[in-house]
Amino acid sequence: MRLTASFGLMTLLATAPALGADAWSIDHDQSDLTFEATQQGGSFEGYFGSFSADMRFAADDLDNSAFDVTVDVTSIDTGSRQRDRELPKSDWFAFDAFPKATFKTSEIRETAEGYEAVGELRIRESAHEITLPFTWDTEGDTAEMVGAVTIDRTRYGVGQGDWTDPDAVGHGVTVQVDLTLSRVAD
Incomplete structure (x- = not known):
């Protein structure tokens, strides 16, 4: 009797759908990856026009649950032609050598306000762990x-170089994520 019950339970578990995190696709027409920074004391905003995840x-x-994000840094737009001409150069993003930035999570956890995505952000040849709070x-x-x-x-x-001076360009850059997503059918 126990053998039959055990076999029945194993069969039920084997045929039950696997639980797992849902896959989601980004609706790029309704999503934004933006940032806010300062230059000579004044703030400015910009965005990345091309990213995938x-x-x-x-x-x-x-x-x-996990996020694996790739940003085409060559799609940056700060609203200033002068600023945007400098960003491809080696002092900034060095587009020729490092056209992509990535963020790959190692953990997603619940918080009182929502969630946190902990992962490695890689820009140029530098990678550091960051924590992205999100809802x-x-x-x-x-x-x-x-x-x-x-x-x-x-x-x-x-x-x-000269751009490390925080009076010229502030060191802190706030990256903002506002994504509309659709569940991917299995």
Whole structure:
């Protein structure tokens, strides 16, 4: 009898759908990856026009939730032609050598305000762990993720030489994520 019950339970578990984090795709027409920084004491905003991500998220399965994001830094736009002419150069992003930045999570955890994505942010040849606080709201097969994190650009070699002076360009850059996502059907 026990053998039959054990076999029946194993069969039930084997045929049950596997629980796991849902895959999500970004609706780029309704999503933004922006930043805010300062130059000579005044703030300015910019955005990245091209980015992609492999996103898996389920509030009830954070162990299997993960984000793997790639940003085309050559798609940066700060609203200033003069500033945008400098950014491809070696003192800044060095587009020729480092056209992409990446963020890959190692952990996603729940907080009182929402969630935190802990992972490695790589810009140029520098990689450091950051924690991105975010909210995730799901309605049916649509979700919205909103978050922000402030990084020190100099840790990543962005703004070298004379540009390391925080009076010229502030060290802190706040990256803002506002994504609309659709659940990917299995």
